[in-house]
Amino acid sequence: TTGLYNQAYRLADLPATQIGEQFGDVLVPSFARVEDKEQRKTAVLRAAGILALVVFPLAIGLGAISLTLVEAFYPPSYAGVGPFLAVLAVLSVFRPIGVLVMGYLQVVGRTLAYMWLDLLKVVTIIGSMFVLSRFGPVWACAGVGIGFGLNAIQMVWAMKPDGYSPVALLKTMAPPLVACGLMGLTVVAIRGPLIGLGLSPWLRLVIEVAVGGI
Numbered sequence: 001t002t003g004l005y006n007q008a009y010r011l012a013d014l015p016a017t018q019i020g021e022q023f024g025d026v027l028v029p030s031f032a033r034v035e036d037k038e039q040r041k042t043a044v045l046r047a048a049g050i051l052a053l054v055v056f057p058l059a060i061g062l063g064a065i066s067l068t069l070v071e072a073f074y075p076p077s078y079a080g081v082g083p084f085l086a087v088l089a090v091l092s093v094f095r096p097i098g099v100l101v102m103g104y105l106q107v108v109g110r111t112l113a114y115m116w117l118d119l120l121k122v123v124t125i126i127g128s129m130f131v132l133s134r135f136g137p138v139w140a141c142a143g144v145g146i147g148f149g150l151n152a153i154q155m156v157w158a159m160k161p162d163g164y165s166p167v168a169l170l171k172t173m174a175p176p177l178v179a180c181g182l183m184g185l186t187v188v189a190i191r192g193p194l195i196g197l198g199l200s201p202w203l204r205l206v207i208e209v210a211v212g213g214i
Contacts, residue, residue, distance in 0.1 A: 001080070001137050008084030008141070015058035016095035023051055023096070027103040041164065044104060045172050051096045052173035060180040063089030064187035065208045072201035083138050090145035093177070094152040101155035113158050121151040187212045 027047055034040040062069075066085035074081060098121075105114045125147030133140040156166045187208050194204045 004078065004080040005084050005137065005141065007078065008081045008088050009144075011081075011085055012059075012062065012088035012091055013095075015055050015062065015092040016099075019058065020051065020055050020092070020096040020099045023047075023054070023099060027100065031104055031107040037163070044100070044159075044164065045169065048097075048100055048169055049172040049176075051100060052176040055096045056093060056173075056176045056180045057183070059089055059092030060184045061187070061209075061212050062092070063087075064184040064212060065205060068191065068201055068205045068208055072205045084141050087138055087141040088144060091148045094145070094148040097152040097173075098148075098155055101159060104159065108162065110158075117151065117155055117158060120154055121147065124150045124154075183212045 030047075031040060031043065034043055063086050066089060067082040070078060070082035070085065098117075101117075102114060105111070105117075125144055128143030128146040128150070129140045130143070132143040132146075156164075156169055159169070160166060190208065190211055191204070194207060199207070
């Protein structure tokens, strides 16, 4: 079970690590060059919208096609990776928020807040996994997403003392999230009929990706 979870986590974390963290490497020096507070606030909101537009489709799309993806690429003994991946994919939705906030906190010198937010992230993730573990391994995985989600809320709230409205920040990221939510629901809805047609996993995967993109 741990091996299946590890494989699913590595896949689910790809959008956040390969794109979100690279984005953060650019944000920190960019924020540092902006000395005017109002300009920096505008830059933070713009960065949040761009990050959501780039990462959300990958994260939610990966979760939507997870079962078909695993069926196409992995042997039957790895079928358990699919449900884990479907649940864990949500962490790449929340992690970019952390990339954005942590980059900002570094620039403005609020390293103590940075430390406490990281500590709270560990507590919320492990605590959520512990509470939900009684319902089985997949539910324990859901605790990872819940932990990252709670930490994302804490991070957004941590920017409030600097004049950032949590509502304004979340509103900037909302349009890509809503669009990707509809995309994910559509892909999940067509999975059953495609299986009923007896199509191969590879063909179903191509169709699901194409429909999600459209």
